[in-house]
Amino acid sequence: MSFFGFDPSVPPHLRQQNLNQESYDFQDTYDGLGDGGADDALNDETFGATEPAKDFAFANGNHSQPAPVPSQTLSYAQAATHPINDDEFMNDLWGAGNAPATQPRQQQPPMQPIQQRGQPQERTVLSLDEIEAQLTAIDHRTQQPHQPPHPYMMGGMMPPGYGGYMMPMGQYMPPPGQFGYPMQQHIPAQQMHQQMPMPMQGHPQALQTQQMHPQMPPQAQLQQAQQVQQVPQQIPPQLAPLALAPATQAPVPQPESGSLAGVSTSASASASGSVGADVSTISTEPKDLNQFPLLGAKLSSKAAPRRLSFAEMTPEQQAKATKRHEKVARIMNYSGIMNPKDKDFVTRFQLSQIVTDDPYNEDFYAQVFKVIHPKANANPLQQQADQNNSIAQAYLDQSGHRLGGRYKRADVALQRMQQQIQKAVTVAKERPKLTQYAREGALGKISFGSGKKPRQQLEILSKAAQREKSEAEGGVKLTNTQLRKTYSHKDIMSIIETVINNIMTIESASRTNPDVDTTDLWESLHILDHPSTSGDEESTINPFIQALSFNKMLKILPRLFKFLTREQVLTITTLIMSNLENLLVIKHGSYTTYPDQVVPSKILKLVEHYTLTFSKVLMNAVQEFKFNEIIGLLMILIEHNNVSFVSTTKIGLSVITTLLSRAELIKGEGQISATDLSEWSSCYDELFSNLESRIAAIFPPHPEDVDDGSSRENYVWQFLATLSLGGKLSHQRIIVDEVRDEIFGVMSRAKAIDNSDLANLYKKQNLLNNLNMYLVVMGLVADETEIKELQ
Amino acid sequence: MLFFSFFKTLVDQEVTVELKNDIEIRGTLKTVDQYLNLKLDNVICLNEDKYPHMQSVKNLFIRGSTVRYVHMSSNTVDCTLLQDASRREAMAQSAK
Numbered sequence: 001m002s003f004f005g006f007d008p009s010v011p012p013h014l015r016q017q018n019l020n021q022e023s024y025d026f027q028d029t030y031d032g033l034g035d036g037g038a039d040d041a042l043n044d045e046t047f048g049a050t051e052p053a054k055d056f057a058f059a060n061g062n063h064s065q066p067a068p069v070p071s072q073t074l075s076y077a078q079a080a081t082h083p084i085n086d087d088e089f090m091n092d093l094w095g096a097g098n099a100p101a102t103q104p105r106q107q108q109p110p111m112q113p114i115q116q117r118g119q120p121q122e123r124t125v126l127s128l129d130e131i132e133a134q135l136t137a138i139d140h141r142t143q144q145p146h147q148p149p150h151p152y153m154m155g156g157m158m159p160p161g162y163g164g165y166m167m168p169m170g171q172y173m174p175p176p177g178q179f180g181y182p183m184q185q186h187i188p189a190q191q192m193h194q195q196m197p198m199p200m201q202g203h204p205q206a207l208q209t210q211q212m213h214p215q216m217p218p219q220a221q222l223q224q225a226q227q228v229q230q231v232p233q234q235i236p237p238q239l240a241p242l243a244l245a246p247a248t249q250a251p252v253p254q255p256e257s258g259s260l261a262g263v264s265t266s267a268s269a270s271a272s273g274s275v276g277a278d279v280s281t282i283s284t285e286p287k288d289l290n291q292f293p294l295l296g297a298k299l300s301s302k303a304a305p306r307r308l309s310f311a312e313m314t315p316e317q318q319a320k321a322t323k324r325h326e327k328v329a330r331i332m333n334y335s336g337i338m339n340p341k342d343k344d345f346v347t348r349f350q351l352s353q354i355v356t357d358d359p360y361n362e363d364f365y366a367q368v369f370k371v372i373h374p375k376a377n378a379n380p381l382q383q384q385a386d387q388n389n390s391i392a393q394a395y396l397d398q399s400g401h402r403l404g405g406r407y408k409r410a411d412v413a414l415q416r417m418q419q420q421i422q423k424a425v426t427v428a429k430e431r432p433k434l435t436q437y438a439r440e441g442a443l444g445k446i447s448f449g450s451g452k453k454p455r456q457q458l459e460i461l462s463k464a465a466q467r468e469k470s471e472a473e474g475g476v477k478l479t480n481t482q483l484r485k486t487y488s489h490k491d492i493m494s495i496i497e498t499v500i501n502n503i504m505t506i507e508s509a510s511r512t513n514p515d516v517d518t519t520d521l522w523e524s525l526h527i528l529d530h531p532s533t534s535g536d537e538e539s540t541i542n543p544f545i546q547a548l549s550f551n552k553m554l555k556i557l558p559r560l561f562k563f564l565t566r567e568q569v570l571t572i573t574t575l576i577m578s579n580l581e582n583l584l585v586i587k588h589g590s591y592t593t594y595p596d597q598v599v600p601s602k603i604l605k606l607v608e609h610y611t612l613t614f615s616k617v618l619m620n621a622v623q624e625f626k627f628n629e630i631i632g633l634l635m636i637l638i639e640h641n642n643v644s645f646v647s648t649t650k651i652g653l654s655v656i657t658t659l660l661s662r663a664e665l666i667k668g669e670g671q672i673s674a675t676d677l678s679e680w681s682s683c684y685d686e687l688f689s690n691l692e693s694r695i696a697a698i699f700p701p702h703p704e705d706v707d708d709g710s711s712r713e714n715y716v717w718q719f720l721a722t723l724s725l726g727g728k729l730s731h732q733r734i735i736v737d738e739v740r741d742e743i744f745g746v747m748s749r750a751k752a753i754d755n756s757d758l759a760n761l762y763k764k765q766n767l768l769n770n771l772n773m774y775l776v777v778m779g780l781v782a783d784e785t786e787i788k789e790l791q
Numbered sequence: 792m793l794f795f796s797f798f799k800t801l802v803d804q805e806v807t808v809e810l811k812n813d814i815e816i817r818g819t820l821k822t823v824d825q826y827l828n829l830k831l832d833n834v835i836c837l838n839e840d841k842y843p844h845m846q847s848v849k850n851l852f853i854r855g856s857t858v859r860y861v862h863m864s865s866n867t868v869d870c871t872l873l874q875d876a877s878r879r880e881a882m883a884q885s886a887k
Contacts, residue, residue: 205861328868361879361883362792363792363796365800365876366799373800497878501882504875506883
């Protein structure tokens with residue numbers, strides 16, 4: 001036998017467990033929601049201890065949710081305009097800790113768990129009489145709304161399961177139109193009840209069959225509970241006794257009240273649940289206007305001054321207010337649908353998609369950008385703006401790291417956010433991929449991209465591309481066996497890419513461990529692959545030298561040299577010295593090779609890049625070299641290159657200058673052996689004899705191209721100064737003889753700049769300064785008219 | 792993640808968003824997510840005469856898939872870093 005779906009074959013305590021098990025599942029998802037079960041006692045206080053009436057008209061109970069109860073104390077307009085402190089808002093949004101957020105709910109335990117727990121207990125003590133009595137009540141309350149079709153559908157006939165019991169329904173059922181207004185229909189309802197008991201009493205057996213019928217019970221009770229909950233709201237208290245009266249006519253003695261108590265408890269509990277929820281919704285509504293955190297506090301800060309009460313307003317204002325009400329009501333239609341826990345859940349879920357525990361690789365640009373370009377927010381206004389956006393910032397900034405550290409003064413909301421992130425990171429780590437998909441599905445359409453790859457990317461690497469790749473590798477192997485390897489443009493580009501990739505790998509590795517293995521990087525440079533010297537066929541030149549013709553290789557030189565050992569740097573420099581003329585900037589960088597004696601702009605641009613990258617790197621590298629190494633480098637340079645040609649190019653000249661000046665510096669320190677010194681002087685003589693009689697040629701035909709006076713440096717005079725410094729008096733005399741015309745040329749150019757031309761006066765000074773840099777070496781100094789001895 | 796990472800650095804900068812329906816909107820980028828949905832503040836529509844209904848819009852949320860271009864000032868972009876980041880992304884992709 002089954003009462004209301006209660007299965008007597010299972011012992012009550014087991015049943016209890018099962019139900020509890022279910023509610024635990026529920027709690028797992030919504031931890032804390034059902035905690036308040038113990039506080040049911042407060043319901044009486046909240047909703048009045050009077051027993052709910054039994055015989056109201058329940059037509060209105062068709063809605064499982066009570067109609068939203070407008071707040072009586074605070075109009076929407078008032079609510080909307082009520083100024084809300086940002087902090088309050090944030091607290092409300094994220095909940096200042098969990099406790100305040102759940103507190104209101106503790107008094108309003110949710111419907112389901114209560115019913116699930118409460119009812120089985122009550123049911124076990126029902127006697128037949130009690131059940132009968134309950135049914136008496138139920139049939140008023142439940143049947144009609146629960147099974148609306150019956151009265152109309154069947155009239156006199158009845159479905160087999162319901163026996164004779166249903167029969168009277170069709171007779172006393174008022175039309176639904178009337179039934180929909182319980183208040184007005186109070187009297188008919190009463191009449192109805194008075195008619196009711198007669199057939200009821202007449203069919204006890206029918207009742208029994210009804211009880212046994214398994215379809216009816218759980219829903220019916222639930223429904224009943226929900227309808228009961230409506231009653232106290234809709235019927236004013238003074239009506240309640242009236243309504244109660246017919247029920248007492250039912251032929252049920254005392255025990256009924258006991259059994260009903262069970263029902264009413266659950267009813268009022270559930271009523272309190274939903275009504276309470278409504279109340280809480282209303283109270284939070286104004287704040288929830290600003291729910292979306294990123295919209296932030298701005299809205300609320302705009303709040304207007306407090307308004308007049310509705311009655312005080314002019315009709316115009318009233319119309320306005322009404323309009324506003326409507327608008328606000330529309331906006332708030334769905335506000336409060338999510339409680340703070342829900343929001344946390346969604347936030348955590350969203351965050352779990354974008355967090356990463358390897359920010360430097362997966363979020364490289366943003367992370368490094370922040371380090372390189374720290375935000376200068378000196379002015380407080382900007383700071384204020386930043387604060388408003390702080391949640392968003394935190395959301396974006398902290399893709400999984402720096403938890404807490406950055407925002408020491410973080411307010412509660414931010415701390416919460418950070419907790420969320422922490423949780424999200426652990427969640428993202430722990431969860432296998434599959435459940436992530438499942439969760440994604442739970443929030444909407446199932447997406448097959450992950451948060452990091454929102455959409456399937458194009459798979460560009462087709463089979464053809466792979467074949468090409470392997471062929472290219474095979475091709476390199478083939479050429480390896482040949483005596484001379486040739487490199488196409490593509491080969492060089494791929495070498496550069498490999499080098500850059502290696503550098504980046506090493507850079508990210510060196511962030512955690514300063515000792516990095518750089519063998520791969522070194523090998524990818526192809527320095528020692530095969531030697532080549534100046535004048536070789538372009539495609540057979542060592543790939544590293546070829547790579548130096550490309551901007552992107554030049555750009556990474558400084559980063560590259562950081563990871564190379566001194567020996568490796570020396571090897572590279574040696575290679576460069578023996579291949580100087582193979583460098584594009586030297587090969588095509590001399591005005592002598594062009595009929596109009598003008599270097600094309602493309603080369604000039606490359607030269608510019610060289611001075612910014614290559615020359616600086618070389619200068620740094622040379623600092624580390626020893627004296628004999630410098631000599632060796634110079635010898636290689638002289639041996640493998642046409643020095644007088646190299647000297648007509650800017651880069652060539654600056655390379656020589658770099659080596660010479662470093663040698664002079666070491667010499668100046670005065671700790672050089674006699675053999676080294678003699679080697680040096682022979683090296684210098686060699687170099688000088690290569691340059692002699694062509695020194696004037698290092699000046700380009702258009703001196704303005706080299707030095708129009710606007711820059712403080714002039715590589716030609718620098719070179720001559722360094723060369724003179726290293727030479728003996730005889731050397732200096734030869735140099736001066738050869739460049740005499742240039743010296744006077746500069747002087748006359750300086751003179752040509754009028755002293756009253758203030759805008760260009762600095763050029764005059766620069767020209768003379770550059771010239772004097774050279775002259776000073778020989779103890780001379782020049783102004784625009786004459787050369788004097790330095791005093 | 793590259794573009795997400797990139798746009799993150801543009802938060803609080805002024806950008807011009809060109810939508811696939813030809814509306815051009817300039818505003819301060821407030822936030823972005825991994826779908827490159829954007830939230831703009833202090834919005835003005837650059838072709839308002841064509842789309843007068845945009846006049847009243849002060850801030851908006853743009854679904855990432857409707858964006859055609861995002862224009863930004865060149866000094867808000869670190870090109871070298873971006874090159875590196877793209878390489879890194881490509882490396883990560885090819886490693887998979």
